[in-house]
Amino acid sequence: MSTTHHHSLRKRLADLRGPGTAPRPLDARALAALAANPGCRRRALMDAAGVDKGAVAEVLGAPARFGQSRFAFSRGHAFEARVKRDGCAELLRLLGAADPGVPAEVPDLAAPGPEGRAARTRLALAEAPAGSWTLLDHPLLALEVAGSLAYLEPDAVAVAPDGRWTVVEIKSFPILDGGADAQKVGAAARQAAVYVLALDAVEPGRARPDVLLVCPRDFSNLPTAEWVDVRKQLAVTGRQLTRLTRIEDIAATLPEGTTFDLRYAADGSTPTRSRIELSQAVDAVPAAYAPECLSTCELAFHCRDRSRADGCVESLGRGLRGELGTLTTVDAVLSAAHGEAGDPADPAVAALRRAAALRAEALAAPVPGAGVPAQQAGEGAGERAGDAACR
Template identity: 65%
Template sequence: MRGPDVQAKALDARALAALAANPGCDRRAILDGAGVDKAALAGALGAPSGFGQSQFALTRGNAFEAKVKADGGAELLRLVHEHLDPKAAPPADAHLPDLGAPGPEGRTARTELTLREATYAAAATGTGRWSLLDHPMLALDVAGSAAFLEPDAVVVHPDGSWTVVEIKSFPMLDGSADPAKVGAAARQAAVYVLALEQVAARLDPAPEVRSRVLLVCPKDFSNLPTASAVDVRKQRAVTARQLTRLTRIEDIADDLPDGTCFSPRLPAGELTAAVESVPASYAPECLAACELAFHCRDRSRAGGAVTALGRTVRAELGGLTTVEDVLAAARGEQGDPADPAVAALRRAARLRAEALATAAGGGPAGPDAALAGSDAALAGAAREAGGGTLR
């Protein structure tokens, strides 16, 4: 599906978190499952996206990660000990296993063997030795397709429990970071926690995968590392639930026309037809998570879909799926009057018309007064209907 001689793009934890946030989007599911480079695809469709990190940000992030892991990960383990396990023995002589192996399958098997050995050694000897796995490889089944994930680090504690470590280059100012960026990092870490839980389930006894991950960032405006423990139980539960709702890749592929291909090398018309053959579920949140967001937004707006206004608006409008349907329902031209959404729209339209007529007639004069009267009427209708859409 991605075309002959086109290298597959690996599905990482960031992409999985975005996919889980929008499980109803068959387009993203099939493209990610087939390993299609969505950035190149968006460019070929004439809607290039600015989604992703700049080369400068990548270079800065790699340099900061190297600093955090220098000297055998001494600083990183100190932060884990300080924020997550202060009662354990200090990580003076940590074990840094070699995780090298050919191919992602080989690295995944090597990571699982290393985790098994480190966990059993901690339980059997009781020596309290720490282990640091630098860029381990984990596998997670997503809608019937295996995704290979590479967290920044996984730490095995002296008691045999496991912790995910996320290293980011955005700063922590006075002990706190940008909530939006922390939230994105938590969703990404939750995917790693899910993958680790699958590994732990194959061990007997199964070790604990800690739900509190360590987020390591630069301190203030320096390059010195600082850290914070982030509880990802909520993100883990949401991600697990959404991933189970994803339609299997095979089921989506079976509904596609024979010979469907998403290679960016195809002619524009043929490529557009192939992409449009897969249903999408666009929402404004896609702009921060998907390379195809600009293309899907243009199509959504052209079709007058209410999803372009946001998931909250879409949910409150019920069976009204287009802006044209919404306006027709408000004018009383279509829709079931017993439908709460239709009734609320008609009442809002009626009150707005009455307010504007009053302002234009014997009521308060001037555009400001008309606007104030209209807003007051709409606010009253919204309170009676109890819906955020009318506001």
């Protein structure tokens, strides 16, 4: 992308965000969530523009309540400081340094602006001396995503004496009896894979495909570590990110004057933009809602309400959407199940009609239960059988 083109795109994204509004950084966690749902143009555009989706959701009346509590955030910072104290001696030990008592070189990465910090990080990686350890504390890496630059900040990147680069992820969830929560480890692996992709953009092949995950051991605050192979996450995330529609193409489809600016009052405390006007701007960008969005996106509740209002089967889950084939709405599914529409040769239609027939048969054959009136027992058994058949 040429410099002129890049500046033009940045101005367009600034207009979408709102004049004078500082952009929210697009971090690795957001990129991993975006890669898991590459068809969502709404999130892609708003994240690239640095829109505060949480504030937008508040104005829309559909706030999402997830993320770290202040206590967990403080605990995480305290644990990271413990891991990196005394010249990062503990971190060197976990990395497998032959002599962790020898302090590593920790270059100063301070520079004005994200572009300066990213350039300083690239220089520090290039100048790391061979034969000794170099630790980059909170480096800044740049990764182009859908035509827009994202700046990513891992907890640390270690340069080994052999010149290999290792991503270090420091988390506050515990490793109990040698194992950690699989879901949390998976989320950390997807996040770390984004950092490895960004390092590959600096120099392909230098970054290790396994990352060091540092966590508290058992119920103490003592650090321990696991090596996590992220090759699978690298392949999936890299493939999904390349599928994202270019941000400039998404922005070009929007009506003239579309903006997500909240238009704060003079004191900076209260959004003055109407809910209807903001909702129209948000809904002008197509979304791809799925139940998984509820744990990863601030706009999930708003998108879920819209998806349900439109009768989209995606609101029931991606797996079900895939099984239903050409039946894309709840009304179409019900019509097919009741024999009012649909091709009987379609496997999805045939399965729906079979399920509906089994449910009707079960409801017509009451089974008396102990101490329960026959009619109520029959209805309960029929509902259970019908639900099982539909599943």
